[in-house]
Amino acid sequence: MTGIALPSGVIVAPATPMDGELHIDYDALADDVERLIAAGVHGLTPCAITAEAETLDLGEHRRVLQTTVEAAAGRVPVYCGIGRPSILELRTLIDHVHDIGGDGLFLITPYASAHTADEVAAHFLDVVERAELDTIIYNCPGYSGVHLVPELISDLADHSKVVGIKEGHQPQLAETVQQAGDRLAVLTARDSYLMPSMAVGAVGVVSFAANVEPEAHVALYDAIAVGDLPRAERLHQAICDLVDALVARSYPVLIKEAMHLKGRAIGSARRVATPISSAERLRIAQAIDGVARAMA
Template sequence: MSPIFEGIGVAMTTPFKDNQVDYDAFRRHIEYLIDNNAQSLIINGTTGESPTLSDEEIKNLLKTGVETVAGRVPVIAGTGTNSTQKSIDLSIFAEETGADGVMLITPYYNKSNQRGLIAHFTAIADQINIPVILYNVPGRTGMSIEAETVLELSHHKNIVALKDAVGDLNYTINVLNLVDSEFSLYSGNDDNLPDFTALGGKGLISVVGNVIPGEMQDIYEGMKAGDQTARSRFNTLMPVINAVQIDVNPIPVKALTAELGFGEYALRLPLLPLEEEVRQPIVDTFNAFRKGVRV
């Protein structure tokens, strides 16, 4: 099976205005991302603050996203929760709405063992007919999908990829050595894009891509083409990548999406905006990068 996408998928932020979803800003952000060469859009993921969104907001964001994208790039819906049945319901809704795939995080808080993970993901994938990306982020969920578990799940016809946010390339290597070459791995860490691509990854589901998708896609394409300058060019992006990692995601990156005009600099509790003495240097770093100034 062909990958859902190759290169940079963007884990989109959710813009707010007066603590309500700003759908106009969301549409404008989508246009910006497509115009700047994002290869896929991921809606209602962790970066989108999905745990704080109402069911109605989650559904309206996905509907708006699918309608606005209009088939120009794949739309992937974050539908994973710590409830198997709720994840099934959201995944069915995503398919009916026109999403091109779903992304399923491991259950959090009521975390399971590996047998439970296989049963959980299989139960969801059995109920839909669009591709499934597994999402492994143990730093947030408190558990990991073992490489052998990924292998077993990869045999399901709908489970076609893994977002690997483990942050340990030895894990990536172990998975790649086990799964079929048609099973796609996407990094979940902006800072390891060159190394992940060199190992055989199909791209990145990116946070920093919310503001510099084209630059990140250029690095991916350069790495795939064997461009010897790709790594040095990637180093010029590191100040912006480091800036969006200075605090818990998506707190820093939303300072930059706000700078671009995509919603207010606002988050929903329990997340709070950065204090001004921290926010302003991040914005300064980003603006210096946009002007071509090395920082």
């Protein structure tokens, strides 16, 4: 690694709290940031996919970023998600991140239209050069249909402000580490891959399930880091079971339900979804119980 402070550990993509009318509850968001930081997480990426960012209008997007940065108050880095289909809106958000004192950017592959990998890479570099902020890029072929291969990621890593990648194509994570891990932080995109990813050189996770069990995620990361394999294996299996329960349908419907079961009022999702079944709720509750046993 270089001498630049690179992201590592458990970086959480916070869910966005909503009230009964599906308006954003900004006070609840600030409280949730406090909860996550108190649990020991190492960073935040607001307005990512888990946050339902594509359902937010530009004003909401700006306010979610500002609320998160202000609530974090410099205690952990906040990599502000700025994914928008419009270049003009994206530029507005870059200026906004500077104005509110965000630590960096979380940059997702553009969605809502088809792009080539070279177009995406050029877009990432355009944003980074305009923003001059530390940036975590997201390779997410499952959502965008665009696959950034390790050679292209390595080229992007040559830019000093590209400090991390959320690698969403797990089969190539080890190769991404080999080709670019000396210049940027490689972070897995799936909580259940944290342990095997760190075994091949990844330095953490950009997590959705840590919205539900942040202490357990931090405990898993710490156990892996110090080589406490028995504890790491217990936590890894429990978190895998939780993740399986949470991804049975689209984000963040079941994530929000799990947070409710943990006593955290966060409202419903804006995305179209059928009612949660008793079987889904039971599976989530059992997974939460399993995490508690692994933490004991």
